[in-house]
Amino acid sequence: MLNENDLRSNLKELVAKIIYLIDEQLNQGLSYRISQQFQWIINDFEYTEQGSKYSGAQGNYIQKKDWTDARLTLQKLLENDQDIKVYKEKIDIKPEYINMFIDKIVSLYLYNSTVNINELVEAFIRDLNNEPCKCGAIVELKGVIIKPERVEFKVSDLDIVIRQVTGVALNWIPVVKHSVPAITEDN
Secondary structure: OOOHHHHHHHHHHHHHHHHHHHHHHHHOOOOOEEEEEEEEEEEEEEEEOOEEEEEEEEEEEEEEEEOHHHHHHHHHHHHHOHHHHHHHHHHOOOHHHHHHHHHHHHHHHHHOOOOOHHHHHHHHHHHHOOOOOEEEOOOOOOOOOOOOOEEEEEEOOEEEEEEEOOOOOOOEEEEEEOOOOOOOOOO
């Protein structure tokens, strides 16, 4: 395997090439389709010290962009692209790892074209080095108030922290602290 600086450089070049190919396909008409998805909205929620007292929910269909077909088209294109094959050989890690990385780049770029290449490459290198990863989720809670500024609990071996966003009432960002073993050549 390459030393870390060469690996970083080659991965950045690979990502730039992938983004170039995606943009090229988008300019030629590759697009998303609109799909309907069902969304639940919780309302009239009341929580007391004894637990949930009352809650109601309603659902509705929302329309979202669905890039699944475009992703499959791009995966086939990238598998056959000679430059991508050369980068894969230069990077010299297990093919399934680099393919997962490429799939992640494609998905992230299609859904958010302002992807930070450096962050993605650094996260992948940390995974290859079997370093702990950071992850989180943003959840919108309507009508739910948690009094403490920080709530911590554990589910199995997963540590979960919910903290209040300072300066913004009723907005909470759950932060999940959990070390997931990265995929290495040993496993």
